[in-house]
């Protein structure tokens with residue numbers, strides 16, 4: 489497992505007064521999109537936080553004021569056909585989803601900018617989400633030749649309801665923080681410079697409560713939707729094959745070349 493001092497794509501800090509681990513995706517030049525290395529580091533960070541008795545909750549955020557996370561690094565995918573080197577030679581995004589759900593401590597997303605594609609899925613999987621007033625939310629897979637037919641769609645529908653989830657995935661618009669709050673996609677909306685303070689306020693409260701009670705509650709909330717993991721296994725197996733196709737490659741290439749994709753041959 490990657491040691492915290494070797495992290496290149498994220499930063500990891502334990503802030504003891506609030507008993508919180510702050511995990512920051514640190515690729516602002518790529519809108520904090522993730523490659524394989526980023527995903528490996530995020531998994532390691534959640535394991536560090538899980539094992540550390542000083543930590544009662546985790547804040548997940550992005551560096552800078554533009555992006556929380558723009559999902560998979562589409563430029564890397566367009567250039568290399570994949571998401572780059574990883575520790576085990578596997579792109580372990582599903583393991584990251586599991587780590588966020590299974591760590592027996594609440595995870596708070598502090599959404600500081602765009603949360604799009606796989607980055608939107610990350611915040612949806614967090615236990616709580618706080619948005620900056622400037623945050624924007626949405627999915628983009630069908631525009632760039634991708635989809636998340638596991639938690640990213642089925643669990644999203646539990647959060648916002650079927651119609652809104654289908655709207656998010658079929659229209660691919662971006663929604664502002666106020667709309668996200670109205671839809672129940674985020675718990676709070678605050679001014680950009682108050683975002684981390686609000687996240688720490690949540691963490692401080694959580695840190696004062698019984699960790700065992702919180703652990704049972706988190707597992708209990710999860711139990712009802714844990715079977716979606718199986719759906720995710722099917723979906724990601726399909727996605728691995730789909731991203732190899734000309735149709736999916738057209739989506740990634742169009743994004744990198746700053747043009748509209750032409751999916752008409754694949755109808």
Ligand SMILES: CC(C)(COP(=O)(O)OP(=O)(O)OC[C@H]1O[C@@H](n2cnc3c(N)ncnc32)[C@H](O)[C@@H]1OP(=O)(O)O)[C@@H](O)C(=O)NCCC(=O)NCCSC(=O)c1cc(O)c2ccccc2c1O
Nearest residue numbers: 518519521558559560561562563581602605606628632634
């Ligand atoms: C995020 C945006 C809506 C922001 O739009 P805006 O107009 O504000 O900014 P720009 O478009 O000018 O972007 C600024 C700058 O950042 C670069 N950038 C943005 N997003 C990415 C990205 N995802 N990868 C790489 N680089 C990115 C952008 O190119 C600009 O750089 P310049 O050098 O040109 O200045 C908008 O940018 C946007 O729509 N971005 C793409 C969002 C997206 O499609 N994400 C990927 C979805 S697919 C995915 O997430 C995914 C997840 C998985 O878990 C998978 C698992 C297995 C296989 C595939 C998976 C997968 O595809």
